[in-house]
Amino acid sequence: MTAGTPDAGHGGPLGRPAPGPAGGPAVYVQDLCKSFRVFRHRPGALGAVRSLVDRSSHEVRAVDGVSFTIQRGEMVGCVGPNGAGKSTTIKMLTGILHPSAGRVEVLGLSPQRRRKEVARHIGVVFGQRTQLWWDLPLIESLDLLRYVYRVPEATFERNLATFRQLLDLDLFLSTPVRQLSLGQRMRGDLAAALLHDPEILYLDEPTIGLDVVAKHRIRDFLRRINRERGVTVLLTTHDMADVEQLCSRLLIIDQGKVLYDGGLAEIRDRLGRERTLVVDLAEDGGALEGPLSVPHACEVRADGPRRWLRFSRDDTTAADLITAVASRYRLRDLTIEEPEIEAIVRRIYEAGLDSSSPAGSQGSTIE
């Protein structure tokens, strides 16, 4: 699905964004680099007094040769440890920062050279910062943005009515932004970022600090604007549930480099070789002493009649294992637990993609 190509969602309550420059991907990034020169201050002879002579600097390679392409209508999640380069990458995609090297194109335009034009087609939410006016009631901030983005009145009215309903804004539309809770402020920021019908939405940690209900509401909203409007979404997060619930594609960035770019199902399949079969024995727990004995599986936990059997895709299939368990023990119920994506990603952060691969697998990247 592309932003300019109607699909089943056409005619939904969200309408469609104005099409940007035709053809090509939404975002194209090739060998992108960004270095910062960071000055270290050392105390001078007078302790607290710092002198210029004492200043030394070093270079931080925040983004170090990143390449990826995002097609129109995609929803991509970007994760990585603190300081990985996620926000710096987003800032280059908006035009706020200039790359040290490499190429960025947003809808075929350079965000640095054509910043104003690109701004008409993108919406941005930085979870840690608001683009709303702190002292103004939310509605006045939205009204001001309408002039900044030159949003036609009919579009503004239509979008405001939609966002008031979907994001439940009415309760706090007249409240100054500084008095809003974090979740309310985030909903206001989302409305603000989408007022001008952008084709692309960048979200830098949109669910940071939110409670489970607020996260759910925001995820629901993002799913709708992606499905019904075809808005391309790139989000960064530390919450893997955001990625699991919203994105089919995952970018893992660490130390300024792309470690993984691919499907969620694919990484789970490739690196999450181990699954767990949870069985409830029909016998009462006391009747069966000791761990279950089944080929190609290892009992890793027991709680009365409930047993957890870990097994690897390399050794057996779930179907064969279930047959083997059922032929030895009488079962009341069973479930299969898939590997948690969070655990897989944590292992990649800690040890890199190679070390997370099962023995015998090849290749250092899955792209």
Ligand SMILES: Nc1ncnc2c1ncn2[C@@H]1O[C@H](COP(=O)(O)OP(=O)(O)OP(=O)(O)O)[C@@H](O)[C@H]1O
């Ligand atoms: N303006 C700046 N000046 C100097 N160094 C910077 C600047 N902005 C970012 N950095 C450095 O670049 C690196 C990447 O930072 P960035 O904010 O992109 O990371 P991140 O992946 O967004 O991390 P987090 O998950 O903590 O938000 C870090 O080492 C950071 O200290």
Ligand SMILES: [Mg+2]
């Ligand atoms: Mg960041």
